[in-house]
Amino acid sequence: MTVREFIRTVWAGKWYVLAAVLVVVAGALYYLNQQETVYKATATVQLIGVQSAQGGEQVVEVTVATDLDDVTSDPVVEAAATSLGYTGTPASLAAMVSADYPGESQKLIAINAKTLDPQESEDVANAFAEAYVAQLVILRDDQVATLDARRQALAEQLAGVTARLVANPEDPLALAEKETIVTDYTTLTVQANTLRAIGVPAEVQTPATGAEAQGPGPSTVLALAVLAGLVAGIGLAFARRGLDVRVRGAADAARLAQSPVLAELYGVRTSDREYGHSHTLPVSRKVATPFTESIRELRTAVQVSLAEADKVVVVVTAADPHAPRTFIAANLAASFALSGRRTIAVSGDLRRPELDRVLPPPDGWSGDPHTLRPTTVPNLGVFPVPEEEMDPADFLATTRAGKLIADLSDNAEVVVIDAPPVLAAADATILGRYASGVVLIASAGKTDRAVLAEASERLRINNVPLVGIALAGVKSDRRMLYASTYGDPDGDGTRRSDLPTGGQTTPSAEAPALTAERPDTGAPGEPPGPQIDEPRRAARERAAAVVTGTSSLGATAPRGAAGHEQDAPSGQDEEAAPASPASQASQTSPGESAQQTPPARPTQTPAVPAGPGQLPRRDGVEGRSAPLLAPEWGKISQSTGSQATSAPKNGAGGPDTDASPSAERPARKLPFRW
Incomplete structure (x- = not known):
């Protein structure tokens, strides 16, 4: 499928695309309206340790032994509830809090609190952080007490081994057991002393401030909804095309x-x-x-x-x-x-x-x-x-x-x-x-x-x-x-026949100008009007003849056996066709007798009833009807004459053809466009 076909398919199903987008966006707005915003606040606690070289080995940093579960342990939850004045169950308060290690090191613990109120989230996170720091002191003391108890047990074991060595100084088992007890006792002593050296096991490094809303924002949700609607709508458009049973192209x-x-x-x-x-x-x-x-x-x-x-x-x-x-x-x-x-x-x-x-x-x-x-x-x-x-x-x-x-x-x-x-x-x-x-x-x-x-x-x-x-x-x-x-000189649909001529004639004066150019439109008995631009008049008559179909179709032509009109031989149109009244008037001088001027044909001739299978006859031509055009055609003079030249031929007292206006300036055919 080409890009054009893809665009055409989508455009043909544009209403499906629009409907899908509106439905998905409406669903997203409903979701945003029904969904409660959850805010998350985070407080960071850093464990504090001391350097120690236990057993002569490399120096290590010792901290209070703790894990993430201690953040939500019962003592911490109770202390945080007391600090917050929380009246609910400890389990519901513990469900609001979670802990994790934000980095690779386990010396930094992030305490997260999620509630429906941003301020409440900050308070819960800070309360749990402070309660957890206080709980670490208790954990340190408990660990020191545990080490002391183990030391006391080792000391008792060492006293028994010492008594056996007094009875038998060369007892190898007693000697090995004594050495092991001494090593363990020394290690426990170092650990206990190290833990006692930790004055503050942890501190709140970053308290919770500025709770953030969880999940995508409204703008993100709407953008995703529009995208999902477009994808669904395009899918519907292609499904419509696949299921469409109508002719498309x-x-x-x-x-x-x-x-x-x-x-x-x-x-x-x-x-x-x-x-x-x-x-x-x-x-x-x-x-x-x-x-x-x-x-x-x-x-x-x-x-x-x-x-x-x-x-x-x-x-x-x-x-x-x-x-x-x-x-x-x-x-x-x-x-x-x-x-x-x-x-x-x-x-x-x-x-x-x-x-x-x-x-x-x-x-x-x-x-x-x-x-x-x-x-x-x-x-x-x-x-x-x-x-x-x-x-x-x-x-x-x-x-x-x-x-x-x-x-x-x-x-x-x-x-x-x-x-x-x-x-x-x-x-x-x-x-x-x-x-x-x-x-x-x-x-x-x-x-x-x-x-x-x-x-x-x-x-x-x-x-x-x-x-x-x-x-x-x-x-x-x-x-x-x-x-x-195409063919419009201005490209805006304005026809050349509607434009003023020479910058002086307005469109409203166009029809009178065409009428005035006809010498035979004067009153009976009056001499012909002044000489006009013959090439232009002849060109207009030819254009009108093309429009009305009277140059060759309006004249009587021989018909064949089948009733079709036979075209005149090439080159004989002007000589065989009778001259128009306008051209005849231009060829007659004012001094000539009226008998030399052929009588003009009437502008309208009653229709002659036609026989079976034939159109009514007008103008004495069988099967031809006078052209009845739309009003737009009236801008071109509808002359019923033939396409005769306006200049008189040699003889009959007329001037030589070479000296005629049409010889000096050839007739320019007016443009004709639909």
């Missing part, structure tokens, strides 16, 4: 579905909520977001995967009913349409149809809502599958339904079908048989792994071409933030 989804992940869709839920308030598809707005960029990434992946297909029919389905399938399908269809391809979105979910709500008709449109109708997105139409009394799965399996999909694909370049979840009904599998490919949507953190594997396996068993997985519910990262702000 692209690699997990690709492995389970045995199919590539076409795109990771960022911010789907947020974009869906924003759509509920604005009623404008995110991909149709001139604002780049992680969601719109991921939708375009999905569109590109589908195009690449289905590049060899004659007719692109894409079925969008989901592994579970909780995935935002319809919203993603609508944005995918709108993305295809905005890329200049005639697209039809089919509401293939007959059980819970929602595509009509996501892709409403334009304002003021009146027609049969159960047939092919336009939408507010250019080049995009919606076809709801007709309601039948048959079961939806049975109806979709009929040849009539298959022929319906085929007819729609003949009248469009891309058909996007919104299908129910795979495991909810057989509808998605049936629709997938009519499609070029199927996009299966899964939600990261919500779709069950077994459900995703079973859904992909069902499609594979029925020979449905599964293109790949679209993983929704992925949170935005720095890469997507960079992708959504």
Whole structure:
């Protein structure tokens, strides 16, 4: 496991970590509140000895013979209790005291007292130290008395041996016994005299002061509790990951579905909520977001995967009913349409149809809502599958339904079908048989792994071409933030079209300035306005033509047998397309007759009802609807003319091309960013 995977696992289980830390810290606080603090005081007693050379041997230091048990002996406890005025039992008082050797030497004894009160601990330690020092005097006297008694016994033995030697001076046993008794008597005499020389057997070297609390302090306990909580929380996070049965990432989804992940869709839920308030598809707005960029990434992946297909029919389905399938399908269809391809979105979910709500008709449109109708997105139409009394799965399996999909694909370049979840009904599998490919949507953190594997396996068993997985519910990262702000000159989301021009034009005056640059917007009968910056105007018209799709898509083009529009030959666009009213007005001098100026086309043309399987016609073009854009698109002039050059050609009384403004200063293409 890498460091990034470790961090992601911990972050995914951050609430488990936080809960574990809070629980352990709460337990530590309860322990500190219930626990009584024990204070320890220590008094040090030093034994005092004298130097002695016993039996002619090396000099040694003699002290009163004692051990640690003498500190808590009955005489010492009674003396300490009397000094303290203790009213409890001697055993309970002795339990408060312990003794040890603080160093290697046994001449130094530490007397420790532990109580719940720091002052009491000091008093008990000092009382036992003083009582023990006094007890050592008694112990010394007892030891001297014991030595004297042994000396007296040896003296009596020596008298008997002496009497035997008087009777037999050469008695060897008597002589050896006499020598032993004399040696022992001498040793005992030296020991007794040495002990008598010790005036004070011990003294209190360091009295007990400043009792210390025993055990870790509150800060230490809390720090250990936080550390233990972190360890427990991380363990819970990894246990959660090990026991989690939901899809967590692209690699997990690709492995389970045995199919590539076409795109990771960022911010789907947020974009869906924003759509509920604005009623404008995110991909149709001139604002780049992680969601719109991921939708375009999905569109590109589908195009690449289905590049060899004659007719692109894409079925969008989901592994579970909780995935935002319809919203993603609508944005995918709108993305295809905005890329200049005639697209039809089919509401293939007959059980819970929602595509009509996501892709409403334009304002003021009146027609049969159960047939092919336009939408507010250019080049995009919606076809709801007709309601039948048959079961939806049975109806979709009929040849009539298959022929319906085929007819729609003949009248469009891309058909996007919104299908129910795979495991909810057989509808998605049936629709997938009519499609070029199927996009299966899964939600990261919500779709069950077994459900995703079973859904992909069902499609594979029925020979449905599964293109790949679209993983929704992925949170935005720095890469997507960079992708959504790339191309912004300021890096703060401000578009160049919103900035003042030349430091003089304000954003509020931008729209009037664009209108004033059109010579054909004056009142009827008035002469054309002053000459404007032709390269800039032409560039703006080309940018508007790119946005609205009217440069090449708005003109009537020959259609093939399948109903697709045929692209004009390269190099013939400018000559074949009619000039825009603005460019024609710039080419007409004020002295020329009005008959030489072609009449301008009306800005709005009523919609012409369409036949079965076709979108309503506008501007006299079959299957094309006038672009209805989001409010953000209004900042670019929506000219309906072609991309004709602003300078007149040689002839017709116009100046030479080389002398035209466009020859002196080439037209600069305005930047266009989402």
